[in-house]
Amino acid sequence: MRPLSDRTTHFTDSVIRRMTRIANQYDSVNLSQGFPDFAPPKAITDRLREVAAEGPHQYAITWGAQNFREAVCRKQKHFSGLDYDPNGEIVITCGSTEAMMATMMSVTDPCDKVIIFSPFYENYGADTILSGSEPIYVPLVPPDFHFDADVLEAAFQQGAKALVLCNPSNPCGKVFTYDELMIIADLAKKYDAYVITDEVYEHIIYEPYHHTYMATLPGMRERTIICSSLSKTYSITGWRLGYILSNPEISERVKKVHDFLTVGAPSPLMEAAIVGLNFGDDYYKGLQTQYTHRKNLFCGSMKDLGFTFTDPQGAYYVLMDVSEFGVRDDDAFCEWMTRVVGLATVPGSSFFKEDVHHLIRLNFAKTDETLYAALNRLETLREKANAATDVTWR
The missing domain is CATH 3.40.640.10 (Type I PLP-dependent aspartate aminotransferase-like (Major domain))
Structure with missing residues (x-):
């Protein structure tokens, strides 16, 4: 058969969406793909019920x-x-x-x-x-x-x-x-x-x-x-x-x-x-307040755990530095982390043209309950990473 298109030869699937599938496979806390785990505003879903009819x-x-x-x-x-x-x-x-x-x-x-x-x-x-x-x-x-x-x-x-x-x-x-x-x-x-x-x-x-x-x-x-x-x-x-x-x-x-x-x-x-x-404007002020709370909760706790990360000025992502674990392959590290630590993140190399393998992305658009569950798993990361042998990410 004739070859398929050249322009898609080197495409992979979306790394972000793949990490969600891996998270589902291992029933991990999913901080990879950028979606909230809380409901939309009730006024919108109420209207959707009406429109459905x-x-x-x-x-x-x-x-x-x-x-x-x-x-x-x-x-x-x-x-x-x-x-x-x-x-x-x-x-x-x-x-x-x-x-x-x-x-x-x-x-x-x-x-x-x-x-x-x-x-x-x-x-x-x-x-x-x-x-x-x-x-x-x-x-x-x-x-x-x-x-x-x-x-x-x-x-x-x-x-x-x-x-x-x-x-x-x-x-x-x-x-x-x-x-x-x-x-x-x-x-x-x-x-x-x-x-x-x-x-x-x-x-x-x-x-x-x-x-x-x-x-x-x-x-x-x-x-x-x-x-x-x-x-x-x-x-x-x-x-x-x-x-x-x-x-x-x-x-x-x-x-x-x-x-x-x-x-x-x-x-x-x-x-x-x-x-x-x-x-009205109150909704958007409330949105900013809610996300500021999530950012402070998550980033403040990451700081208390001694991790190095970016302090976001907007959006709802954190880039965390995992250099201390000797990570050379961030894809393999994120898959290991999802499976062993129970926390799904995205390898930073999927976002950079430069040769970057020491960063992972975490999404904090989550409920407090989810963020606390994620932080509890992060708290075990050092122990599990330092004890890991025969891994492919070092």
């Missing part, structure tokens, strides 16, 4: 139900001040994953180049390659994960057509400062490039940090494509409701790509989720 149950308009598009645009204007036309500047997608893929396919041609900061969410490189483009990786330098403006400009000078910006960042929790965003914006304008933003964690920010929307910066609304979703803000990762916001020319192109990728987002879930999009 009354509908809609058939296809919505391909680029999203009218009332849902209007609700997303209202919310965006409230928080960013940006006024997007619900009839010409928004496309509703099946999660931000499809939003990013549809955008990449709409913006880039084969052999184009796309800048990606490292560490990065694993889909970005895959999206670039599937689009036939070439990723250019620019390192974010720990511990504060800043970037070198000269290195970034050198990447633009290679002819980059777009830059992907995850803000707040998964996996390192960085919230880009206004000055950093201005550097990116000025370079994007100078080299006539698009900025594709992933802003799914926009409402999960820890004081004193503040989220600035790239599209609000001078001259950036027309060249910024916002990709986001309802998944993290309303704890509905399984509903797969995402969107892109952009100028009419880009939106029109994305509509066509989206139509042939997935046809449309689920109509009953859009109808039910409008309740959440109409929440």
Whole structure:
């Protein structure tokens, strides 16, 4: 038989999703895949029950139900001040994953180049390659994960057509400062490039940090494509409701790509989720308070246990340094940790272009009960790791 596609030859499955399957296999506490283990807001699930009885149950308009598009645009204007036309500047997608893929396919041609900061969410490189483009990786330098403006400009000078910006960042929790965003914006304008933003964690920010929307910066609304979703803000990762916001020319192109990728987002879930999009400011203040509590509980306890880790400015992930255990193969270490310690995490190498094997990612979007269970297992890590013999991760 003829060979399969070259562009997918070196693909693996998602490391993040694989770790969830391994966690399920060993009945481990799962801090790997980035989903909460608590219920969505009751008002949303109550509305879902009503929609289940009354509908809609058939296809919505391909680029999203009218009332849902209007609700997303209202919310965006409230928080960013940006006024997007619900009839010409928004496309509703099946999660931000499809939003990013549809955008990449709409913006880039084969052999184009796309800048990606490292560490990065694993889909970005895959999206670039599937689009036939070439990723250019620019390192974010720990511990504060800043970037070198000269290195970034050198990447633009290679002819980059777009830059992907995850803000707040998964996996390192960085919230880009206004000055950093201005550097990116000025370079994007100078080299006539698009900025594709992933802003799914926009409402999960820890004081004193503040989220600035790239599209609000001078001259950036027309060249910024916002990709986001309802998944993290309303704890509905399984509903797969995402969107892109952009100028009419880009939106029109994305509509066509989206139509042939997935046809449309689920109509009953859009109808039910409008309740959440109409929440007042108290909901978002409460969300920040809840996640600040989880961060303080988890990170404070990790500090008490003597572990070294990043202190996230936003999102809900921690990168933990496991150098003390002599880890050379973080994939093998995470699988061993899931099986022996009973705690599932993600190997850090899946997020870095650089040769990084001493970090693992943990997700603290969990109930207190789950976090305490995870911390109890972490407390046994040193004893079990130091006693381990005949392991493949050293």
